[in-house]
Amino acid sequence: MKSDVVVVGCGPAGSLASLEAARKGVEVLILEEHKAVGEPDHCAGLVSISGLKRLDLRVPEECVLNRVYGARFFSPSGVTFTVRRRTAQAVVLDRRRFDRWLASLAHDAGAHVILGEKVDFFMARPEEAVVAVKGGEEVRGEVVVDAEGCRGRVARLAGLPRPVGRLPAVQFELAGVDGDEDFVELHFGSTFAPGFFAWVIPIENGVRVGLGAYSRPGERLKAFIKRRGLSDCKVIRKITGVIITGGPVKRTYASRIITVGDAAGQVKPTTGGGVVTGGICARVAGRVVAEAILEGKVGKPLRAYERTWRGILGREFFFMGLARKFLNKVSDRGLDVAFSAIREHGGTEVLETYGDMDFESEALKRLLVNPYILLRSILHLIV
Ligand SMILES: Cc1cc2nc3c(=O)[nH]c(=O)nc-3n(C[C@H](O)[C@H](O)[C@H](O)COP(=O)(O)OP(=O)(O)OC[C@H]3O[C@@H](n4cnc5c(N)ncnc54)[C@H](O)[C@@H]3O)c2cc1C
Incomplete structure (x- = not known):
């Protein structure tokens, strides 16, 4: 198999990079290890409305579970302050539907998506990039866009760094919670969330409550649920994942490969949110890679990608x-x-x-x- 661009992973970053590259007129092939896009999900789904605008995305209503107007912050001993705005600031997304919708945009723009294919090999040759999927079949391309998420396995094969500051996280979806549907809650405290914080995000008839921590997030989440008075609520879903707090990796390009999204650590170190920041970088990635291919310059380092995304977000990542x-x-x-x-x-x-x-x-x-x-x-x- 061969394609101009081979994208590893069909999460938001993979789909957005593919969408941008396909729109520029190059061949794009996405390899996704799971049999369904968006599953299993590992996200609270809180995404700013301004961020979606920056990404030029009009998200269909069926992907939106709620809109929130602000946030309440709680210190370890319960000092609180509230940040509120008159208009909705963020949406709570159904990430499974959102990821499927993004993949459909990439597909409609011309990208080819293959599901159930896990990439476990990468090699850059002077004239091409080669990846291999489990089972050994090789796929060749001019450039590989590594959008594999936080694991960083393909990046390592290319000699690129893995994201650091990785924290295990757990989230429960609880039904039957009466409360304010307009505000998210962020609770800080080293007893229940050392190294991060706990969140409570309202959705229709319930909440997503989760936390990240240096260790034992599941046990700590149960204790936090009790402390927050939610023990009697019914747990309808549980998810686990890895939150990245260490910021972007030092280098996001090598010969014939670039990394985007969580794979590149393009995640806000303050909150662990990466859909918008990774998405902004992914769009840059798709454009730079497509232009390099169309101009026949892929043999040269893909430095322009790193220069451009750091120009947009470097200062933000520094302060965060x-x-x-x-x-x-x-x-x-x-x-x-x-x-x-x-x-x-x-x-x-x-x-x-x-x-x-x-x-x-x-x-x-x-x-x-x-x-x-x-x-x-x-x-x-x-x-
Ligand atoms: C508990 C939790 C809550 C979060 N909450 C928020 C939030 O509220 N808002 C926010 O903005 N962000 C949040 N995040 C972060 C957010 O989920 C990520 O930043 C975002 O999903 C990154 O997108 P991505 O496309 O880079 O990676 P991913 O979404 O991880 O997608 C990577 C894709 O690559 C596939 N893949 C991996 N390896 C291979 C391989 N070898 N071959 C083929 N396919 C492969 C995976 O199956 C997956 O589909 C949260 C994270 C966690 C863990």
Whole structure:
């Protein structure tokens, strides 16, 4: 088998890179290890409306489970602040349907999708790239786009780094929860979510409640559900996954291969959300690869891809990485103090005015230059 571009993985990043490349007129073949696109899913599905606009996606209503207007933040000992807007800020997606819809866009643009084929070999030759699927069949292409998600196996075969800061995560979908359908909740605390946080995301007649942690996320989630008063609710689904908090890998291209999405660590270190940031990079990937093929320049390094996506998101990842380092170092007491300072010294207004779920640097910088918030947080960093 042969195609101009061979894409490994049919998640959002693989589909968006394929869509862009196919629209430019090159042949695209997507190899997906599972028999159905979008399954098994591993996501809370919270995606900003502004991010979907940036990706130029009009998501069909059947993929949308809810719309939310803001977020409530809870410190370890229960200091809270709420960031709210008048219009809906994010949608809660049915990721299985969303992934299938994205794959159908790529398919309609001309990409060929083959399901049930797991790539387990990669090699770059001077004149072509070769991958092999389980069972040994070889597929050749001008370029491989590695959109395999967090595992990073194909990237490693190409000598590219794997994403770091990987945390195990668990999420339950609970039915029969009465509550505010307009706000998500983010709960911080080293007893139940060391290294990350717990979330409660409203969906119709229920919630998605989950957390990431350095260890034992399942056990910790059960304890958190009890603490949050949700123990009596019926569990209707459980998912597990890996959240990436270490930011983008150092290098996302090698000879005849590039990595996109989770495979490249293009995930927000603050929240672990990667659909929009990975999607932005995937669109760049599809365009750069298609142009290189059409201009006959694939033999040259695909550096333009890395230069372009870092130009769009490099600063964002830098500031979100700093915020993640702070969150990982600060004590529970320090977080309580920081949350009080945000609440009492204009922090919520900053977040409401400058907050952007994907481009967080502006709001983070403005929080940091507030002397009350900065000084109090630093003083309590290790207390
Ligand atoms: C618990 C949890 C909650 C999350 N919540 C959110 C959220 O609310 N909002 C948000 O934006 N992000 C969230 N994320 C992150 C988000 O899920 C990822 O950033 C996003 O799915 C990355 O898309 P991707 O296309 O890069 O990778 P994936 O979605 O992982 O897709 C990779 C695809 O490649 C396939 N594949 C893997 N290896 C191979 C192979 N060798 N051969 C062929 N196919 C292969 C897989 O089967 C899969 O279909 C969450 C993650 C977790 C774990």
